[in-house]
Amino acid sequence: MTILIIQKKQFEKEIGKLDEKMQEKIAMFGTPVEDITQNELQIEIFPNRPDLLSYQNYKNAFLTYLGKKPNKIKINKPERNFDVIIDPSLKNIRPYTACAIVRNMKFDNEKIKEIIDIQEKLHMTLGRKRKKAAIGIYPLEKIKLPITFKAIEPEKIRFQPLEFPVELTGKQILSKHSAGREYGNLLEGLNKYPIFIDANNEILSMPPIINSHKTGKISEQTKDVFIECSGFNFEVLKKILNIIVAVFNDMGGKVYQMNLKYKTKKITPDFTSQKLKLSVENTNKLLGLNLKESKISSLLKKMGHEYKKGFVEVPATRTDILHEVDLIEDVAIAYGYDKFIPEIPEVSTVGEIDKKEIVKSKISDILSGLGLLETSSYHLTTKDAQIKKMQNKKSGFVEVKNSKTEYKILRKDLTHNMLKIFSENVDVSYPQEIFEIGTVFKNYNEKQNLSIALAPGNFTRLKQILNYLEEMLKIKFEISNPESLPNHFIDGRVGEIKFSGKIIGYFGEIHPKILKNFKIKMPVSVLEICLDGVLENRKI
Amino acid sequence: MQNQEIIESLSPIEQKILPYLEGKNIQEIIEKSMLDRVSVLRALEFLSSKKIIILKISKKKIIEPGTNGIYYKTKGLPERQLIILLEKGNLNLEEAQKQSHLSKNEFKAALGALKKKAQIEIKNGTLILTGNKEELTKKSLEEQFLEKLPKELDALEPEEQFALKNLKQRKDIIQIEEQQIINFNLTELGKEIVKQDISKSKDLVEALTPQMIKSGNWKGKKFRRYDVISPVPKISGGKKHFVNQAIDYGRKIWSELGFKEMTGTLIQSSFWNFDALFTAQDHPVREMQDTFFLNKEIAISDKKLIKEIKQAHESGVGGSRGWQYNWDEKISEKAVLRTHTTCLSAQTLYNLSKLLREQRKGKFFALGKNFRNETVDWSHGFEFNQTEGIVIDKNVNFRHLLGYLQEFFKKMGFEKVRFRPAYFPYTEPSVEIDVFDPEKKIWLELGGAGIFRPEVTIPLLGAQIPVLAWGPGFDRILIDHYKIKDLRELYKNDIDKLRKMKFWVK
Incomplete structure (x- = not known):
């Protein structure tokens, strides 16, 4: 979320009183008010409107919306030597740039801060963290025109990067300068790095990483600036440059175009609509x-x-x-x-709830009728509960990448969730009888499972519940001794459940070694079956 | 109630203890009434709710000997046992432990206690008593204290507190238990009642039995009155999880409005989750910080569809300029946990494209789980529910979109709905929906809606037909309804809270 911060005083002076009506108008313009503090108005700018990311541009657009006259931009033709030569060596490296010169700026600390702010915001949004576009602003006094944009071997690049005590080579910048470490990946694997260099052979910057300390630092003494925007899509760069120079124009600067010497000459800034x-x-x-x-x-x-x-x-x-x-x-x-009148059209259709969802809901009704409590757990689970405590093999689990929590794998069964719930409710009065219906994941395949868990675990009651479910749904399960014993049950106290000849799950008493892992002091019986066959059964 | 009615409402246990109330001694009541303690206490409670007595229940902490404490009380503390042994002569450590019959821990504790009082020394591995005879025979503070137990915690002398501190550090010598102290006084009413003859109330019918109904011998008899006011123990029943109750209701609303349910898998390809919805491949939502990616590729088999989506992104379709970049099929194959149910809408549109053009219409909804790579706190979680809807018809417009949304939220209990401009990559115009919470007097932001862009509908539906679409979050509605402050409670499965959770009544 990108937030534009506006000084309340400035807003009220240049736009209007910030009362409730005005706030409503701001929201209805498509820029919701995020917060209003004592001195500041914070509004959210949606990602499709980077042209509103600075106060100056926002003010002009919003005044227009209110029906008032905004500040118009005036663009001046290039003067002598207002040229940037774009070298073919940039092909496949950083092929495009759009540039401008602005004169007669009166910088103060506030303005410099504002410019850095819009520059950063454009980098983060339209620039996609400088990948798509990076912006550089330079004091024109320290530059000898014309400027060349080209790519050379990183070892041949040597300059003192912004706010750094010594000269570094292109390669060194990537490892030694903070901006180099942050954005270095954008130049990774390239045998040449892009640079802007002036007529004195002085390197101005190495985009999209860092400016030179000598020729690339704006101060309160700066009057005239050179602005460049480099990247991969000329149309995008043109727009970004326009957004930036509109800010400078509003700050009182005089905007000049530059000749861009590509194979065929281009001129920017270009405000042709x-x-x-x-x-x-x-x-x-x-x-x-x-x-x-x-x-x-x-x-x-x-x-x-x-x-x-x-x-x-x-x-x-x-x-x-x-x-x-x-x-x-x-x-x-x-x-x-707010002026649109909502209306429901006459589109006649027949509504329908998904058949499987109906059956799942009915199963839930049947079990609730028996006094069981339905639970609802996360689909993502922890390795600790699903693998370690259940004493499962470590393989065969679907892991999500870069999870920000300890919930890193997709659940393979509901049983471990049920045991986890028991372990978190040891102080709650017993008997605890719970069930859950939900998706489980087996090697990227999704299945709908039902689990019922009783504590204290009464095997007879569990089987009675299963029988009741069969009776109510008019289906038949076959119960037999398991061919292979799932390791979380007690041998001899577990039944295998088949539906239409397919094994769909087990029910029985949980082994004390598993209960101990979960710190459960009560005997527990659990049933877990895959419902897919039942849900697809047409007879239900 | 008249006194007589009160007497008629006395249960048998109340009747039994009534004559002994004036003594105010519970032990005496137990003995004289021949009832057990639990029954007497229950009877006192009943009498209290009838205002015959005033019950005063206070708590007090009592120190009692623990398992070891009881044993040491007769056998003596380990240090005493060691002193007695060593008085017979010095022994080396090993021998002393063996002969003392103390466990390793007890022996250690005994040594520690004696060393602290300088009553013992270890010289070259031999234990020697060093205190004088008188001192050694004198009972220690701990021993004296142990003998005096049980004692009330709040009434200890300083030296007893010292002894308690020492003994507390040792295993199971003492335990502190909370005891209820029950006192009662007769009320004015009670004083009258106890004076009255209650013998008649003994003839009242206690329980109506099947036998009595059959024989009819209840005739002419009076039934004992129940105390209908006094509280009874709580019970709880089985029920659907409250989130699922609400989801069922959401399903009902949509189906009543003529919508057909869409379902689908939670694991989806980036293609359906992002690309088909005109979300550029470098859009921030497609980074691992925001979305759960899986180690799997899911390819789309329809090459024509891939070609059209590629074109929509690169140079646009239906008069659009597109996003102007090189679209990569490989990136679209990356599997994700779906970030919105809108991927189901995209699939529904694609399925409709196989029908004749005039049949490509309908109303569909989905209500289900989605995922985002988030940390968990009171207002965020990595799983959330969303309610999705689409209306496909050549004659639908923006006002209809607002109409459906307003209707749905009205049925969910929100009378006031507000629409604001918004931005989503796949809709234009786009809308943000706020509903007004009349209790908290605030607008709740519930999520987005819009009309699908032609860059979405042309490749998927094979025609530029307007598709109204929405996907507000469902969990915010839930927590507002159930007055839950913390989103985590939706999946906490606190059994006690689930038992008490109110039903979704709508």
Whole structure:
């Protein structure tokens, strides 16, 4: 979840009073209020709107939504030498960059902090932790234009990384610098690393890892900046650059384009809006409304779009408009989700609960009628309960990767859950009679099992329950002495249960060695059967 | 109640002890009434609820000799036994233990106790008594204390407390038990009652027997009155787990609204869980931090479907631009524990695509478990329930989506529902659903809904037909209904709590 923090004072000065009505409007704009503290307003920005990740951009979009005039961006043509040469050596390494220059900035600590913040947020979201895109900002005074973006052998790269006391080589940065350790995996296995280098042959940075301390550090003295955004998809980079320069523009900077010398020349920042078709009919049909074209046009305007004769011009900072439906949602947001009148359509269908679920529910009714209590356990379980305490072999269990808890494997039976429940309820009055119906996992196959457990374990009662279940469901189980003894039962006190000729489970008295593992002081009888055959039985 | 009615309601045990109440001595009542202690106490309780007496129950801690303590009381503490033995002459350690017949631990304890008092010395492995004769024969504080037991814990002298501290450290010499001290006083009413003749109440019919009904000899007789007010011991019955009760109810609502249930496995391929739902392969939800991955690949056999999903992601379908990246079939084969029931909706759409275009419609629901790689605390867990629904029809729209959701939550008991803009990769427009809890006066965020994007419906359904879809969490509704504060309680299986848990009545 990405949170944008706005100073309340600033919001009230530049947007409006932060009363309940305003909070409602903020939520209805699609940016829910997460928290309001004494000085701060915290709002959640959904991942599809990275263009709202800074206060400046949010303010402009929200003012537009409220029907007020936002701050417009002005882009200036490149001056002499405002060039970045993109070398073909970057192919398969980090092939693209989009760049800009901004002049006349008045930085203070606050502004620098804000810029670092939006940069980090874009790295985490659109940039996918710098994998897809990384942003660098440099003091132009320390750079001699033009700039070259190329890839060279890591041993040949040598510069003093940001906030580091000495020069390092490209390889060393990955192991010695904190940013190198964090993002080094993005350059792993490459024989060349990307660098930005100026006309004085001074290395500006090694993206997506770190800037140079000498030429890549913004301070309060910085007036002009060079901004680059590098990655694998030029369209995405263009958008990110647009989002960043919009922030600088709002802070009072003068934004200049740069010539990007690819095989064919490109120019960024490029605020040419994307044009998309939008049909009035489709809009009304999908939303269940009856809006006139002029109304749709004005609603789209509130969301920053321009509508002209069936086409919409989308702001150059929006990354989420892939299809007409994305524009229709914007129409809906501008219209107001709270203004839609809910309605149930006449789609006549016949409802149906899954047959197997009905049978499972009935089995549960039958057992509850006998006074048994249904339990509900996790599908994930611990190796301690399922393997160690049950004295099972260590193989044949499905393990999930990277579990954050001790629940690391999928349960193979319900029996160990039942015993665990008994062990956690030793102080509760007896008799304890419980059952559970649920999915168990056998080598990635899922089965529906039923387990019944009694403490103190009365074998006769357990068999009576089984008989009663047969009678109520009008099915027949065959009981016999087991061909091979499951090791958690007492030999001679366990029955094998077959249904339609297939072994589906066992019932009997739990062996004291297992009870001891679970610290249960009461004798216990347990039944566990696979219900799959029963659930598929058409006669029930 | 009139005095006479009270007398008629006296049970036999109450009648038996009534004449001996004035003595206020429970032991005496037991002896004179010839009842056992339990019956007398029960009778006193009954009398107390009839306000004939006032019962005062207090607790007190009594120190009693433990298993070893009882034995030492007659045999003497191990150190005494050792002194007696050594008085006959010095012995080496081994010999002393052997002749003393003390266990290894007892012997050690005895040595320790004597050393502490400087009454013994070990020289070259030989035990020598060092205290003077008088001192040695004098009974120690521990011995004196043991003899005086039982004693009340709160009434110990300082030296007795010292002895208790020492003995407590040794095995089973003493034990502390809590005793109930029962006192009672007759009330004014009680004083009147005991004076009255209760002999008549002895003729009252105690229990109506089948024999009496048959013979009719109850005629002309009075029945003893029951005390209908006094409490009875609690019982509890068997029942469905409260989560399952609620799930059954959810199923009922959806089927009544004309929805057909979808079911499916908990293990799913990334393809159905993510790719078919237009979730880009580098989307953060697909990282191991958020999702449980398994060591298994599940391939999709329909090559045409794979091709279309690939296209939807890479360059888009139906006028979409797509996510603009290289989609990898291998990544889509990774097995996961499903993170939402929406994968079942995707499969349902795909199954409908095999029908004729005009038959591709319907209403479906699912209610089931999903997983996310989370730590466990009061508001998070790695398993959660979700209720899923889809409506496929060429004429459905956004207002209908809100209509179904409003209806469902109304039936779940939430009169006020609010819809807010939201974002999900596979729906557009998307909605966040809040319901109002009138008791706590807060909005509860219950989860998402929307209309499936064309990038989802075109490959799966084979046509751009609107599909309303939702998947709010179910557990938040549950804990709100049952007034549970901690999500973990849903799967804790505390038998006592399960027995007391109220039924889902809706």
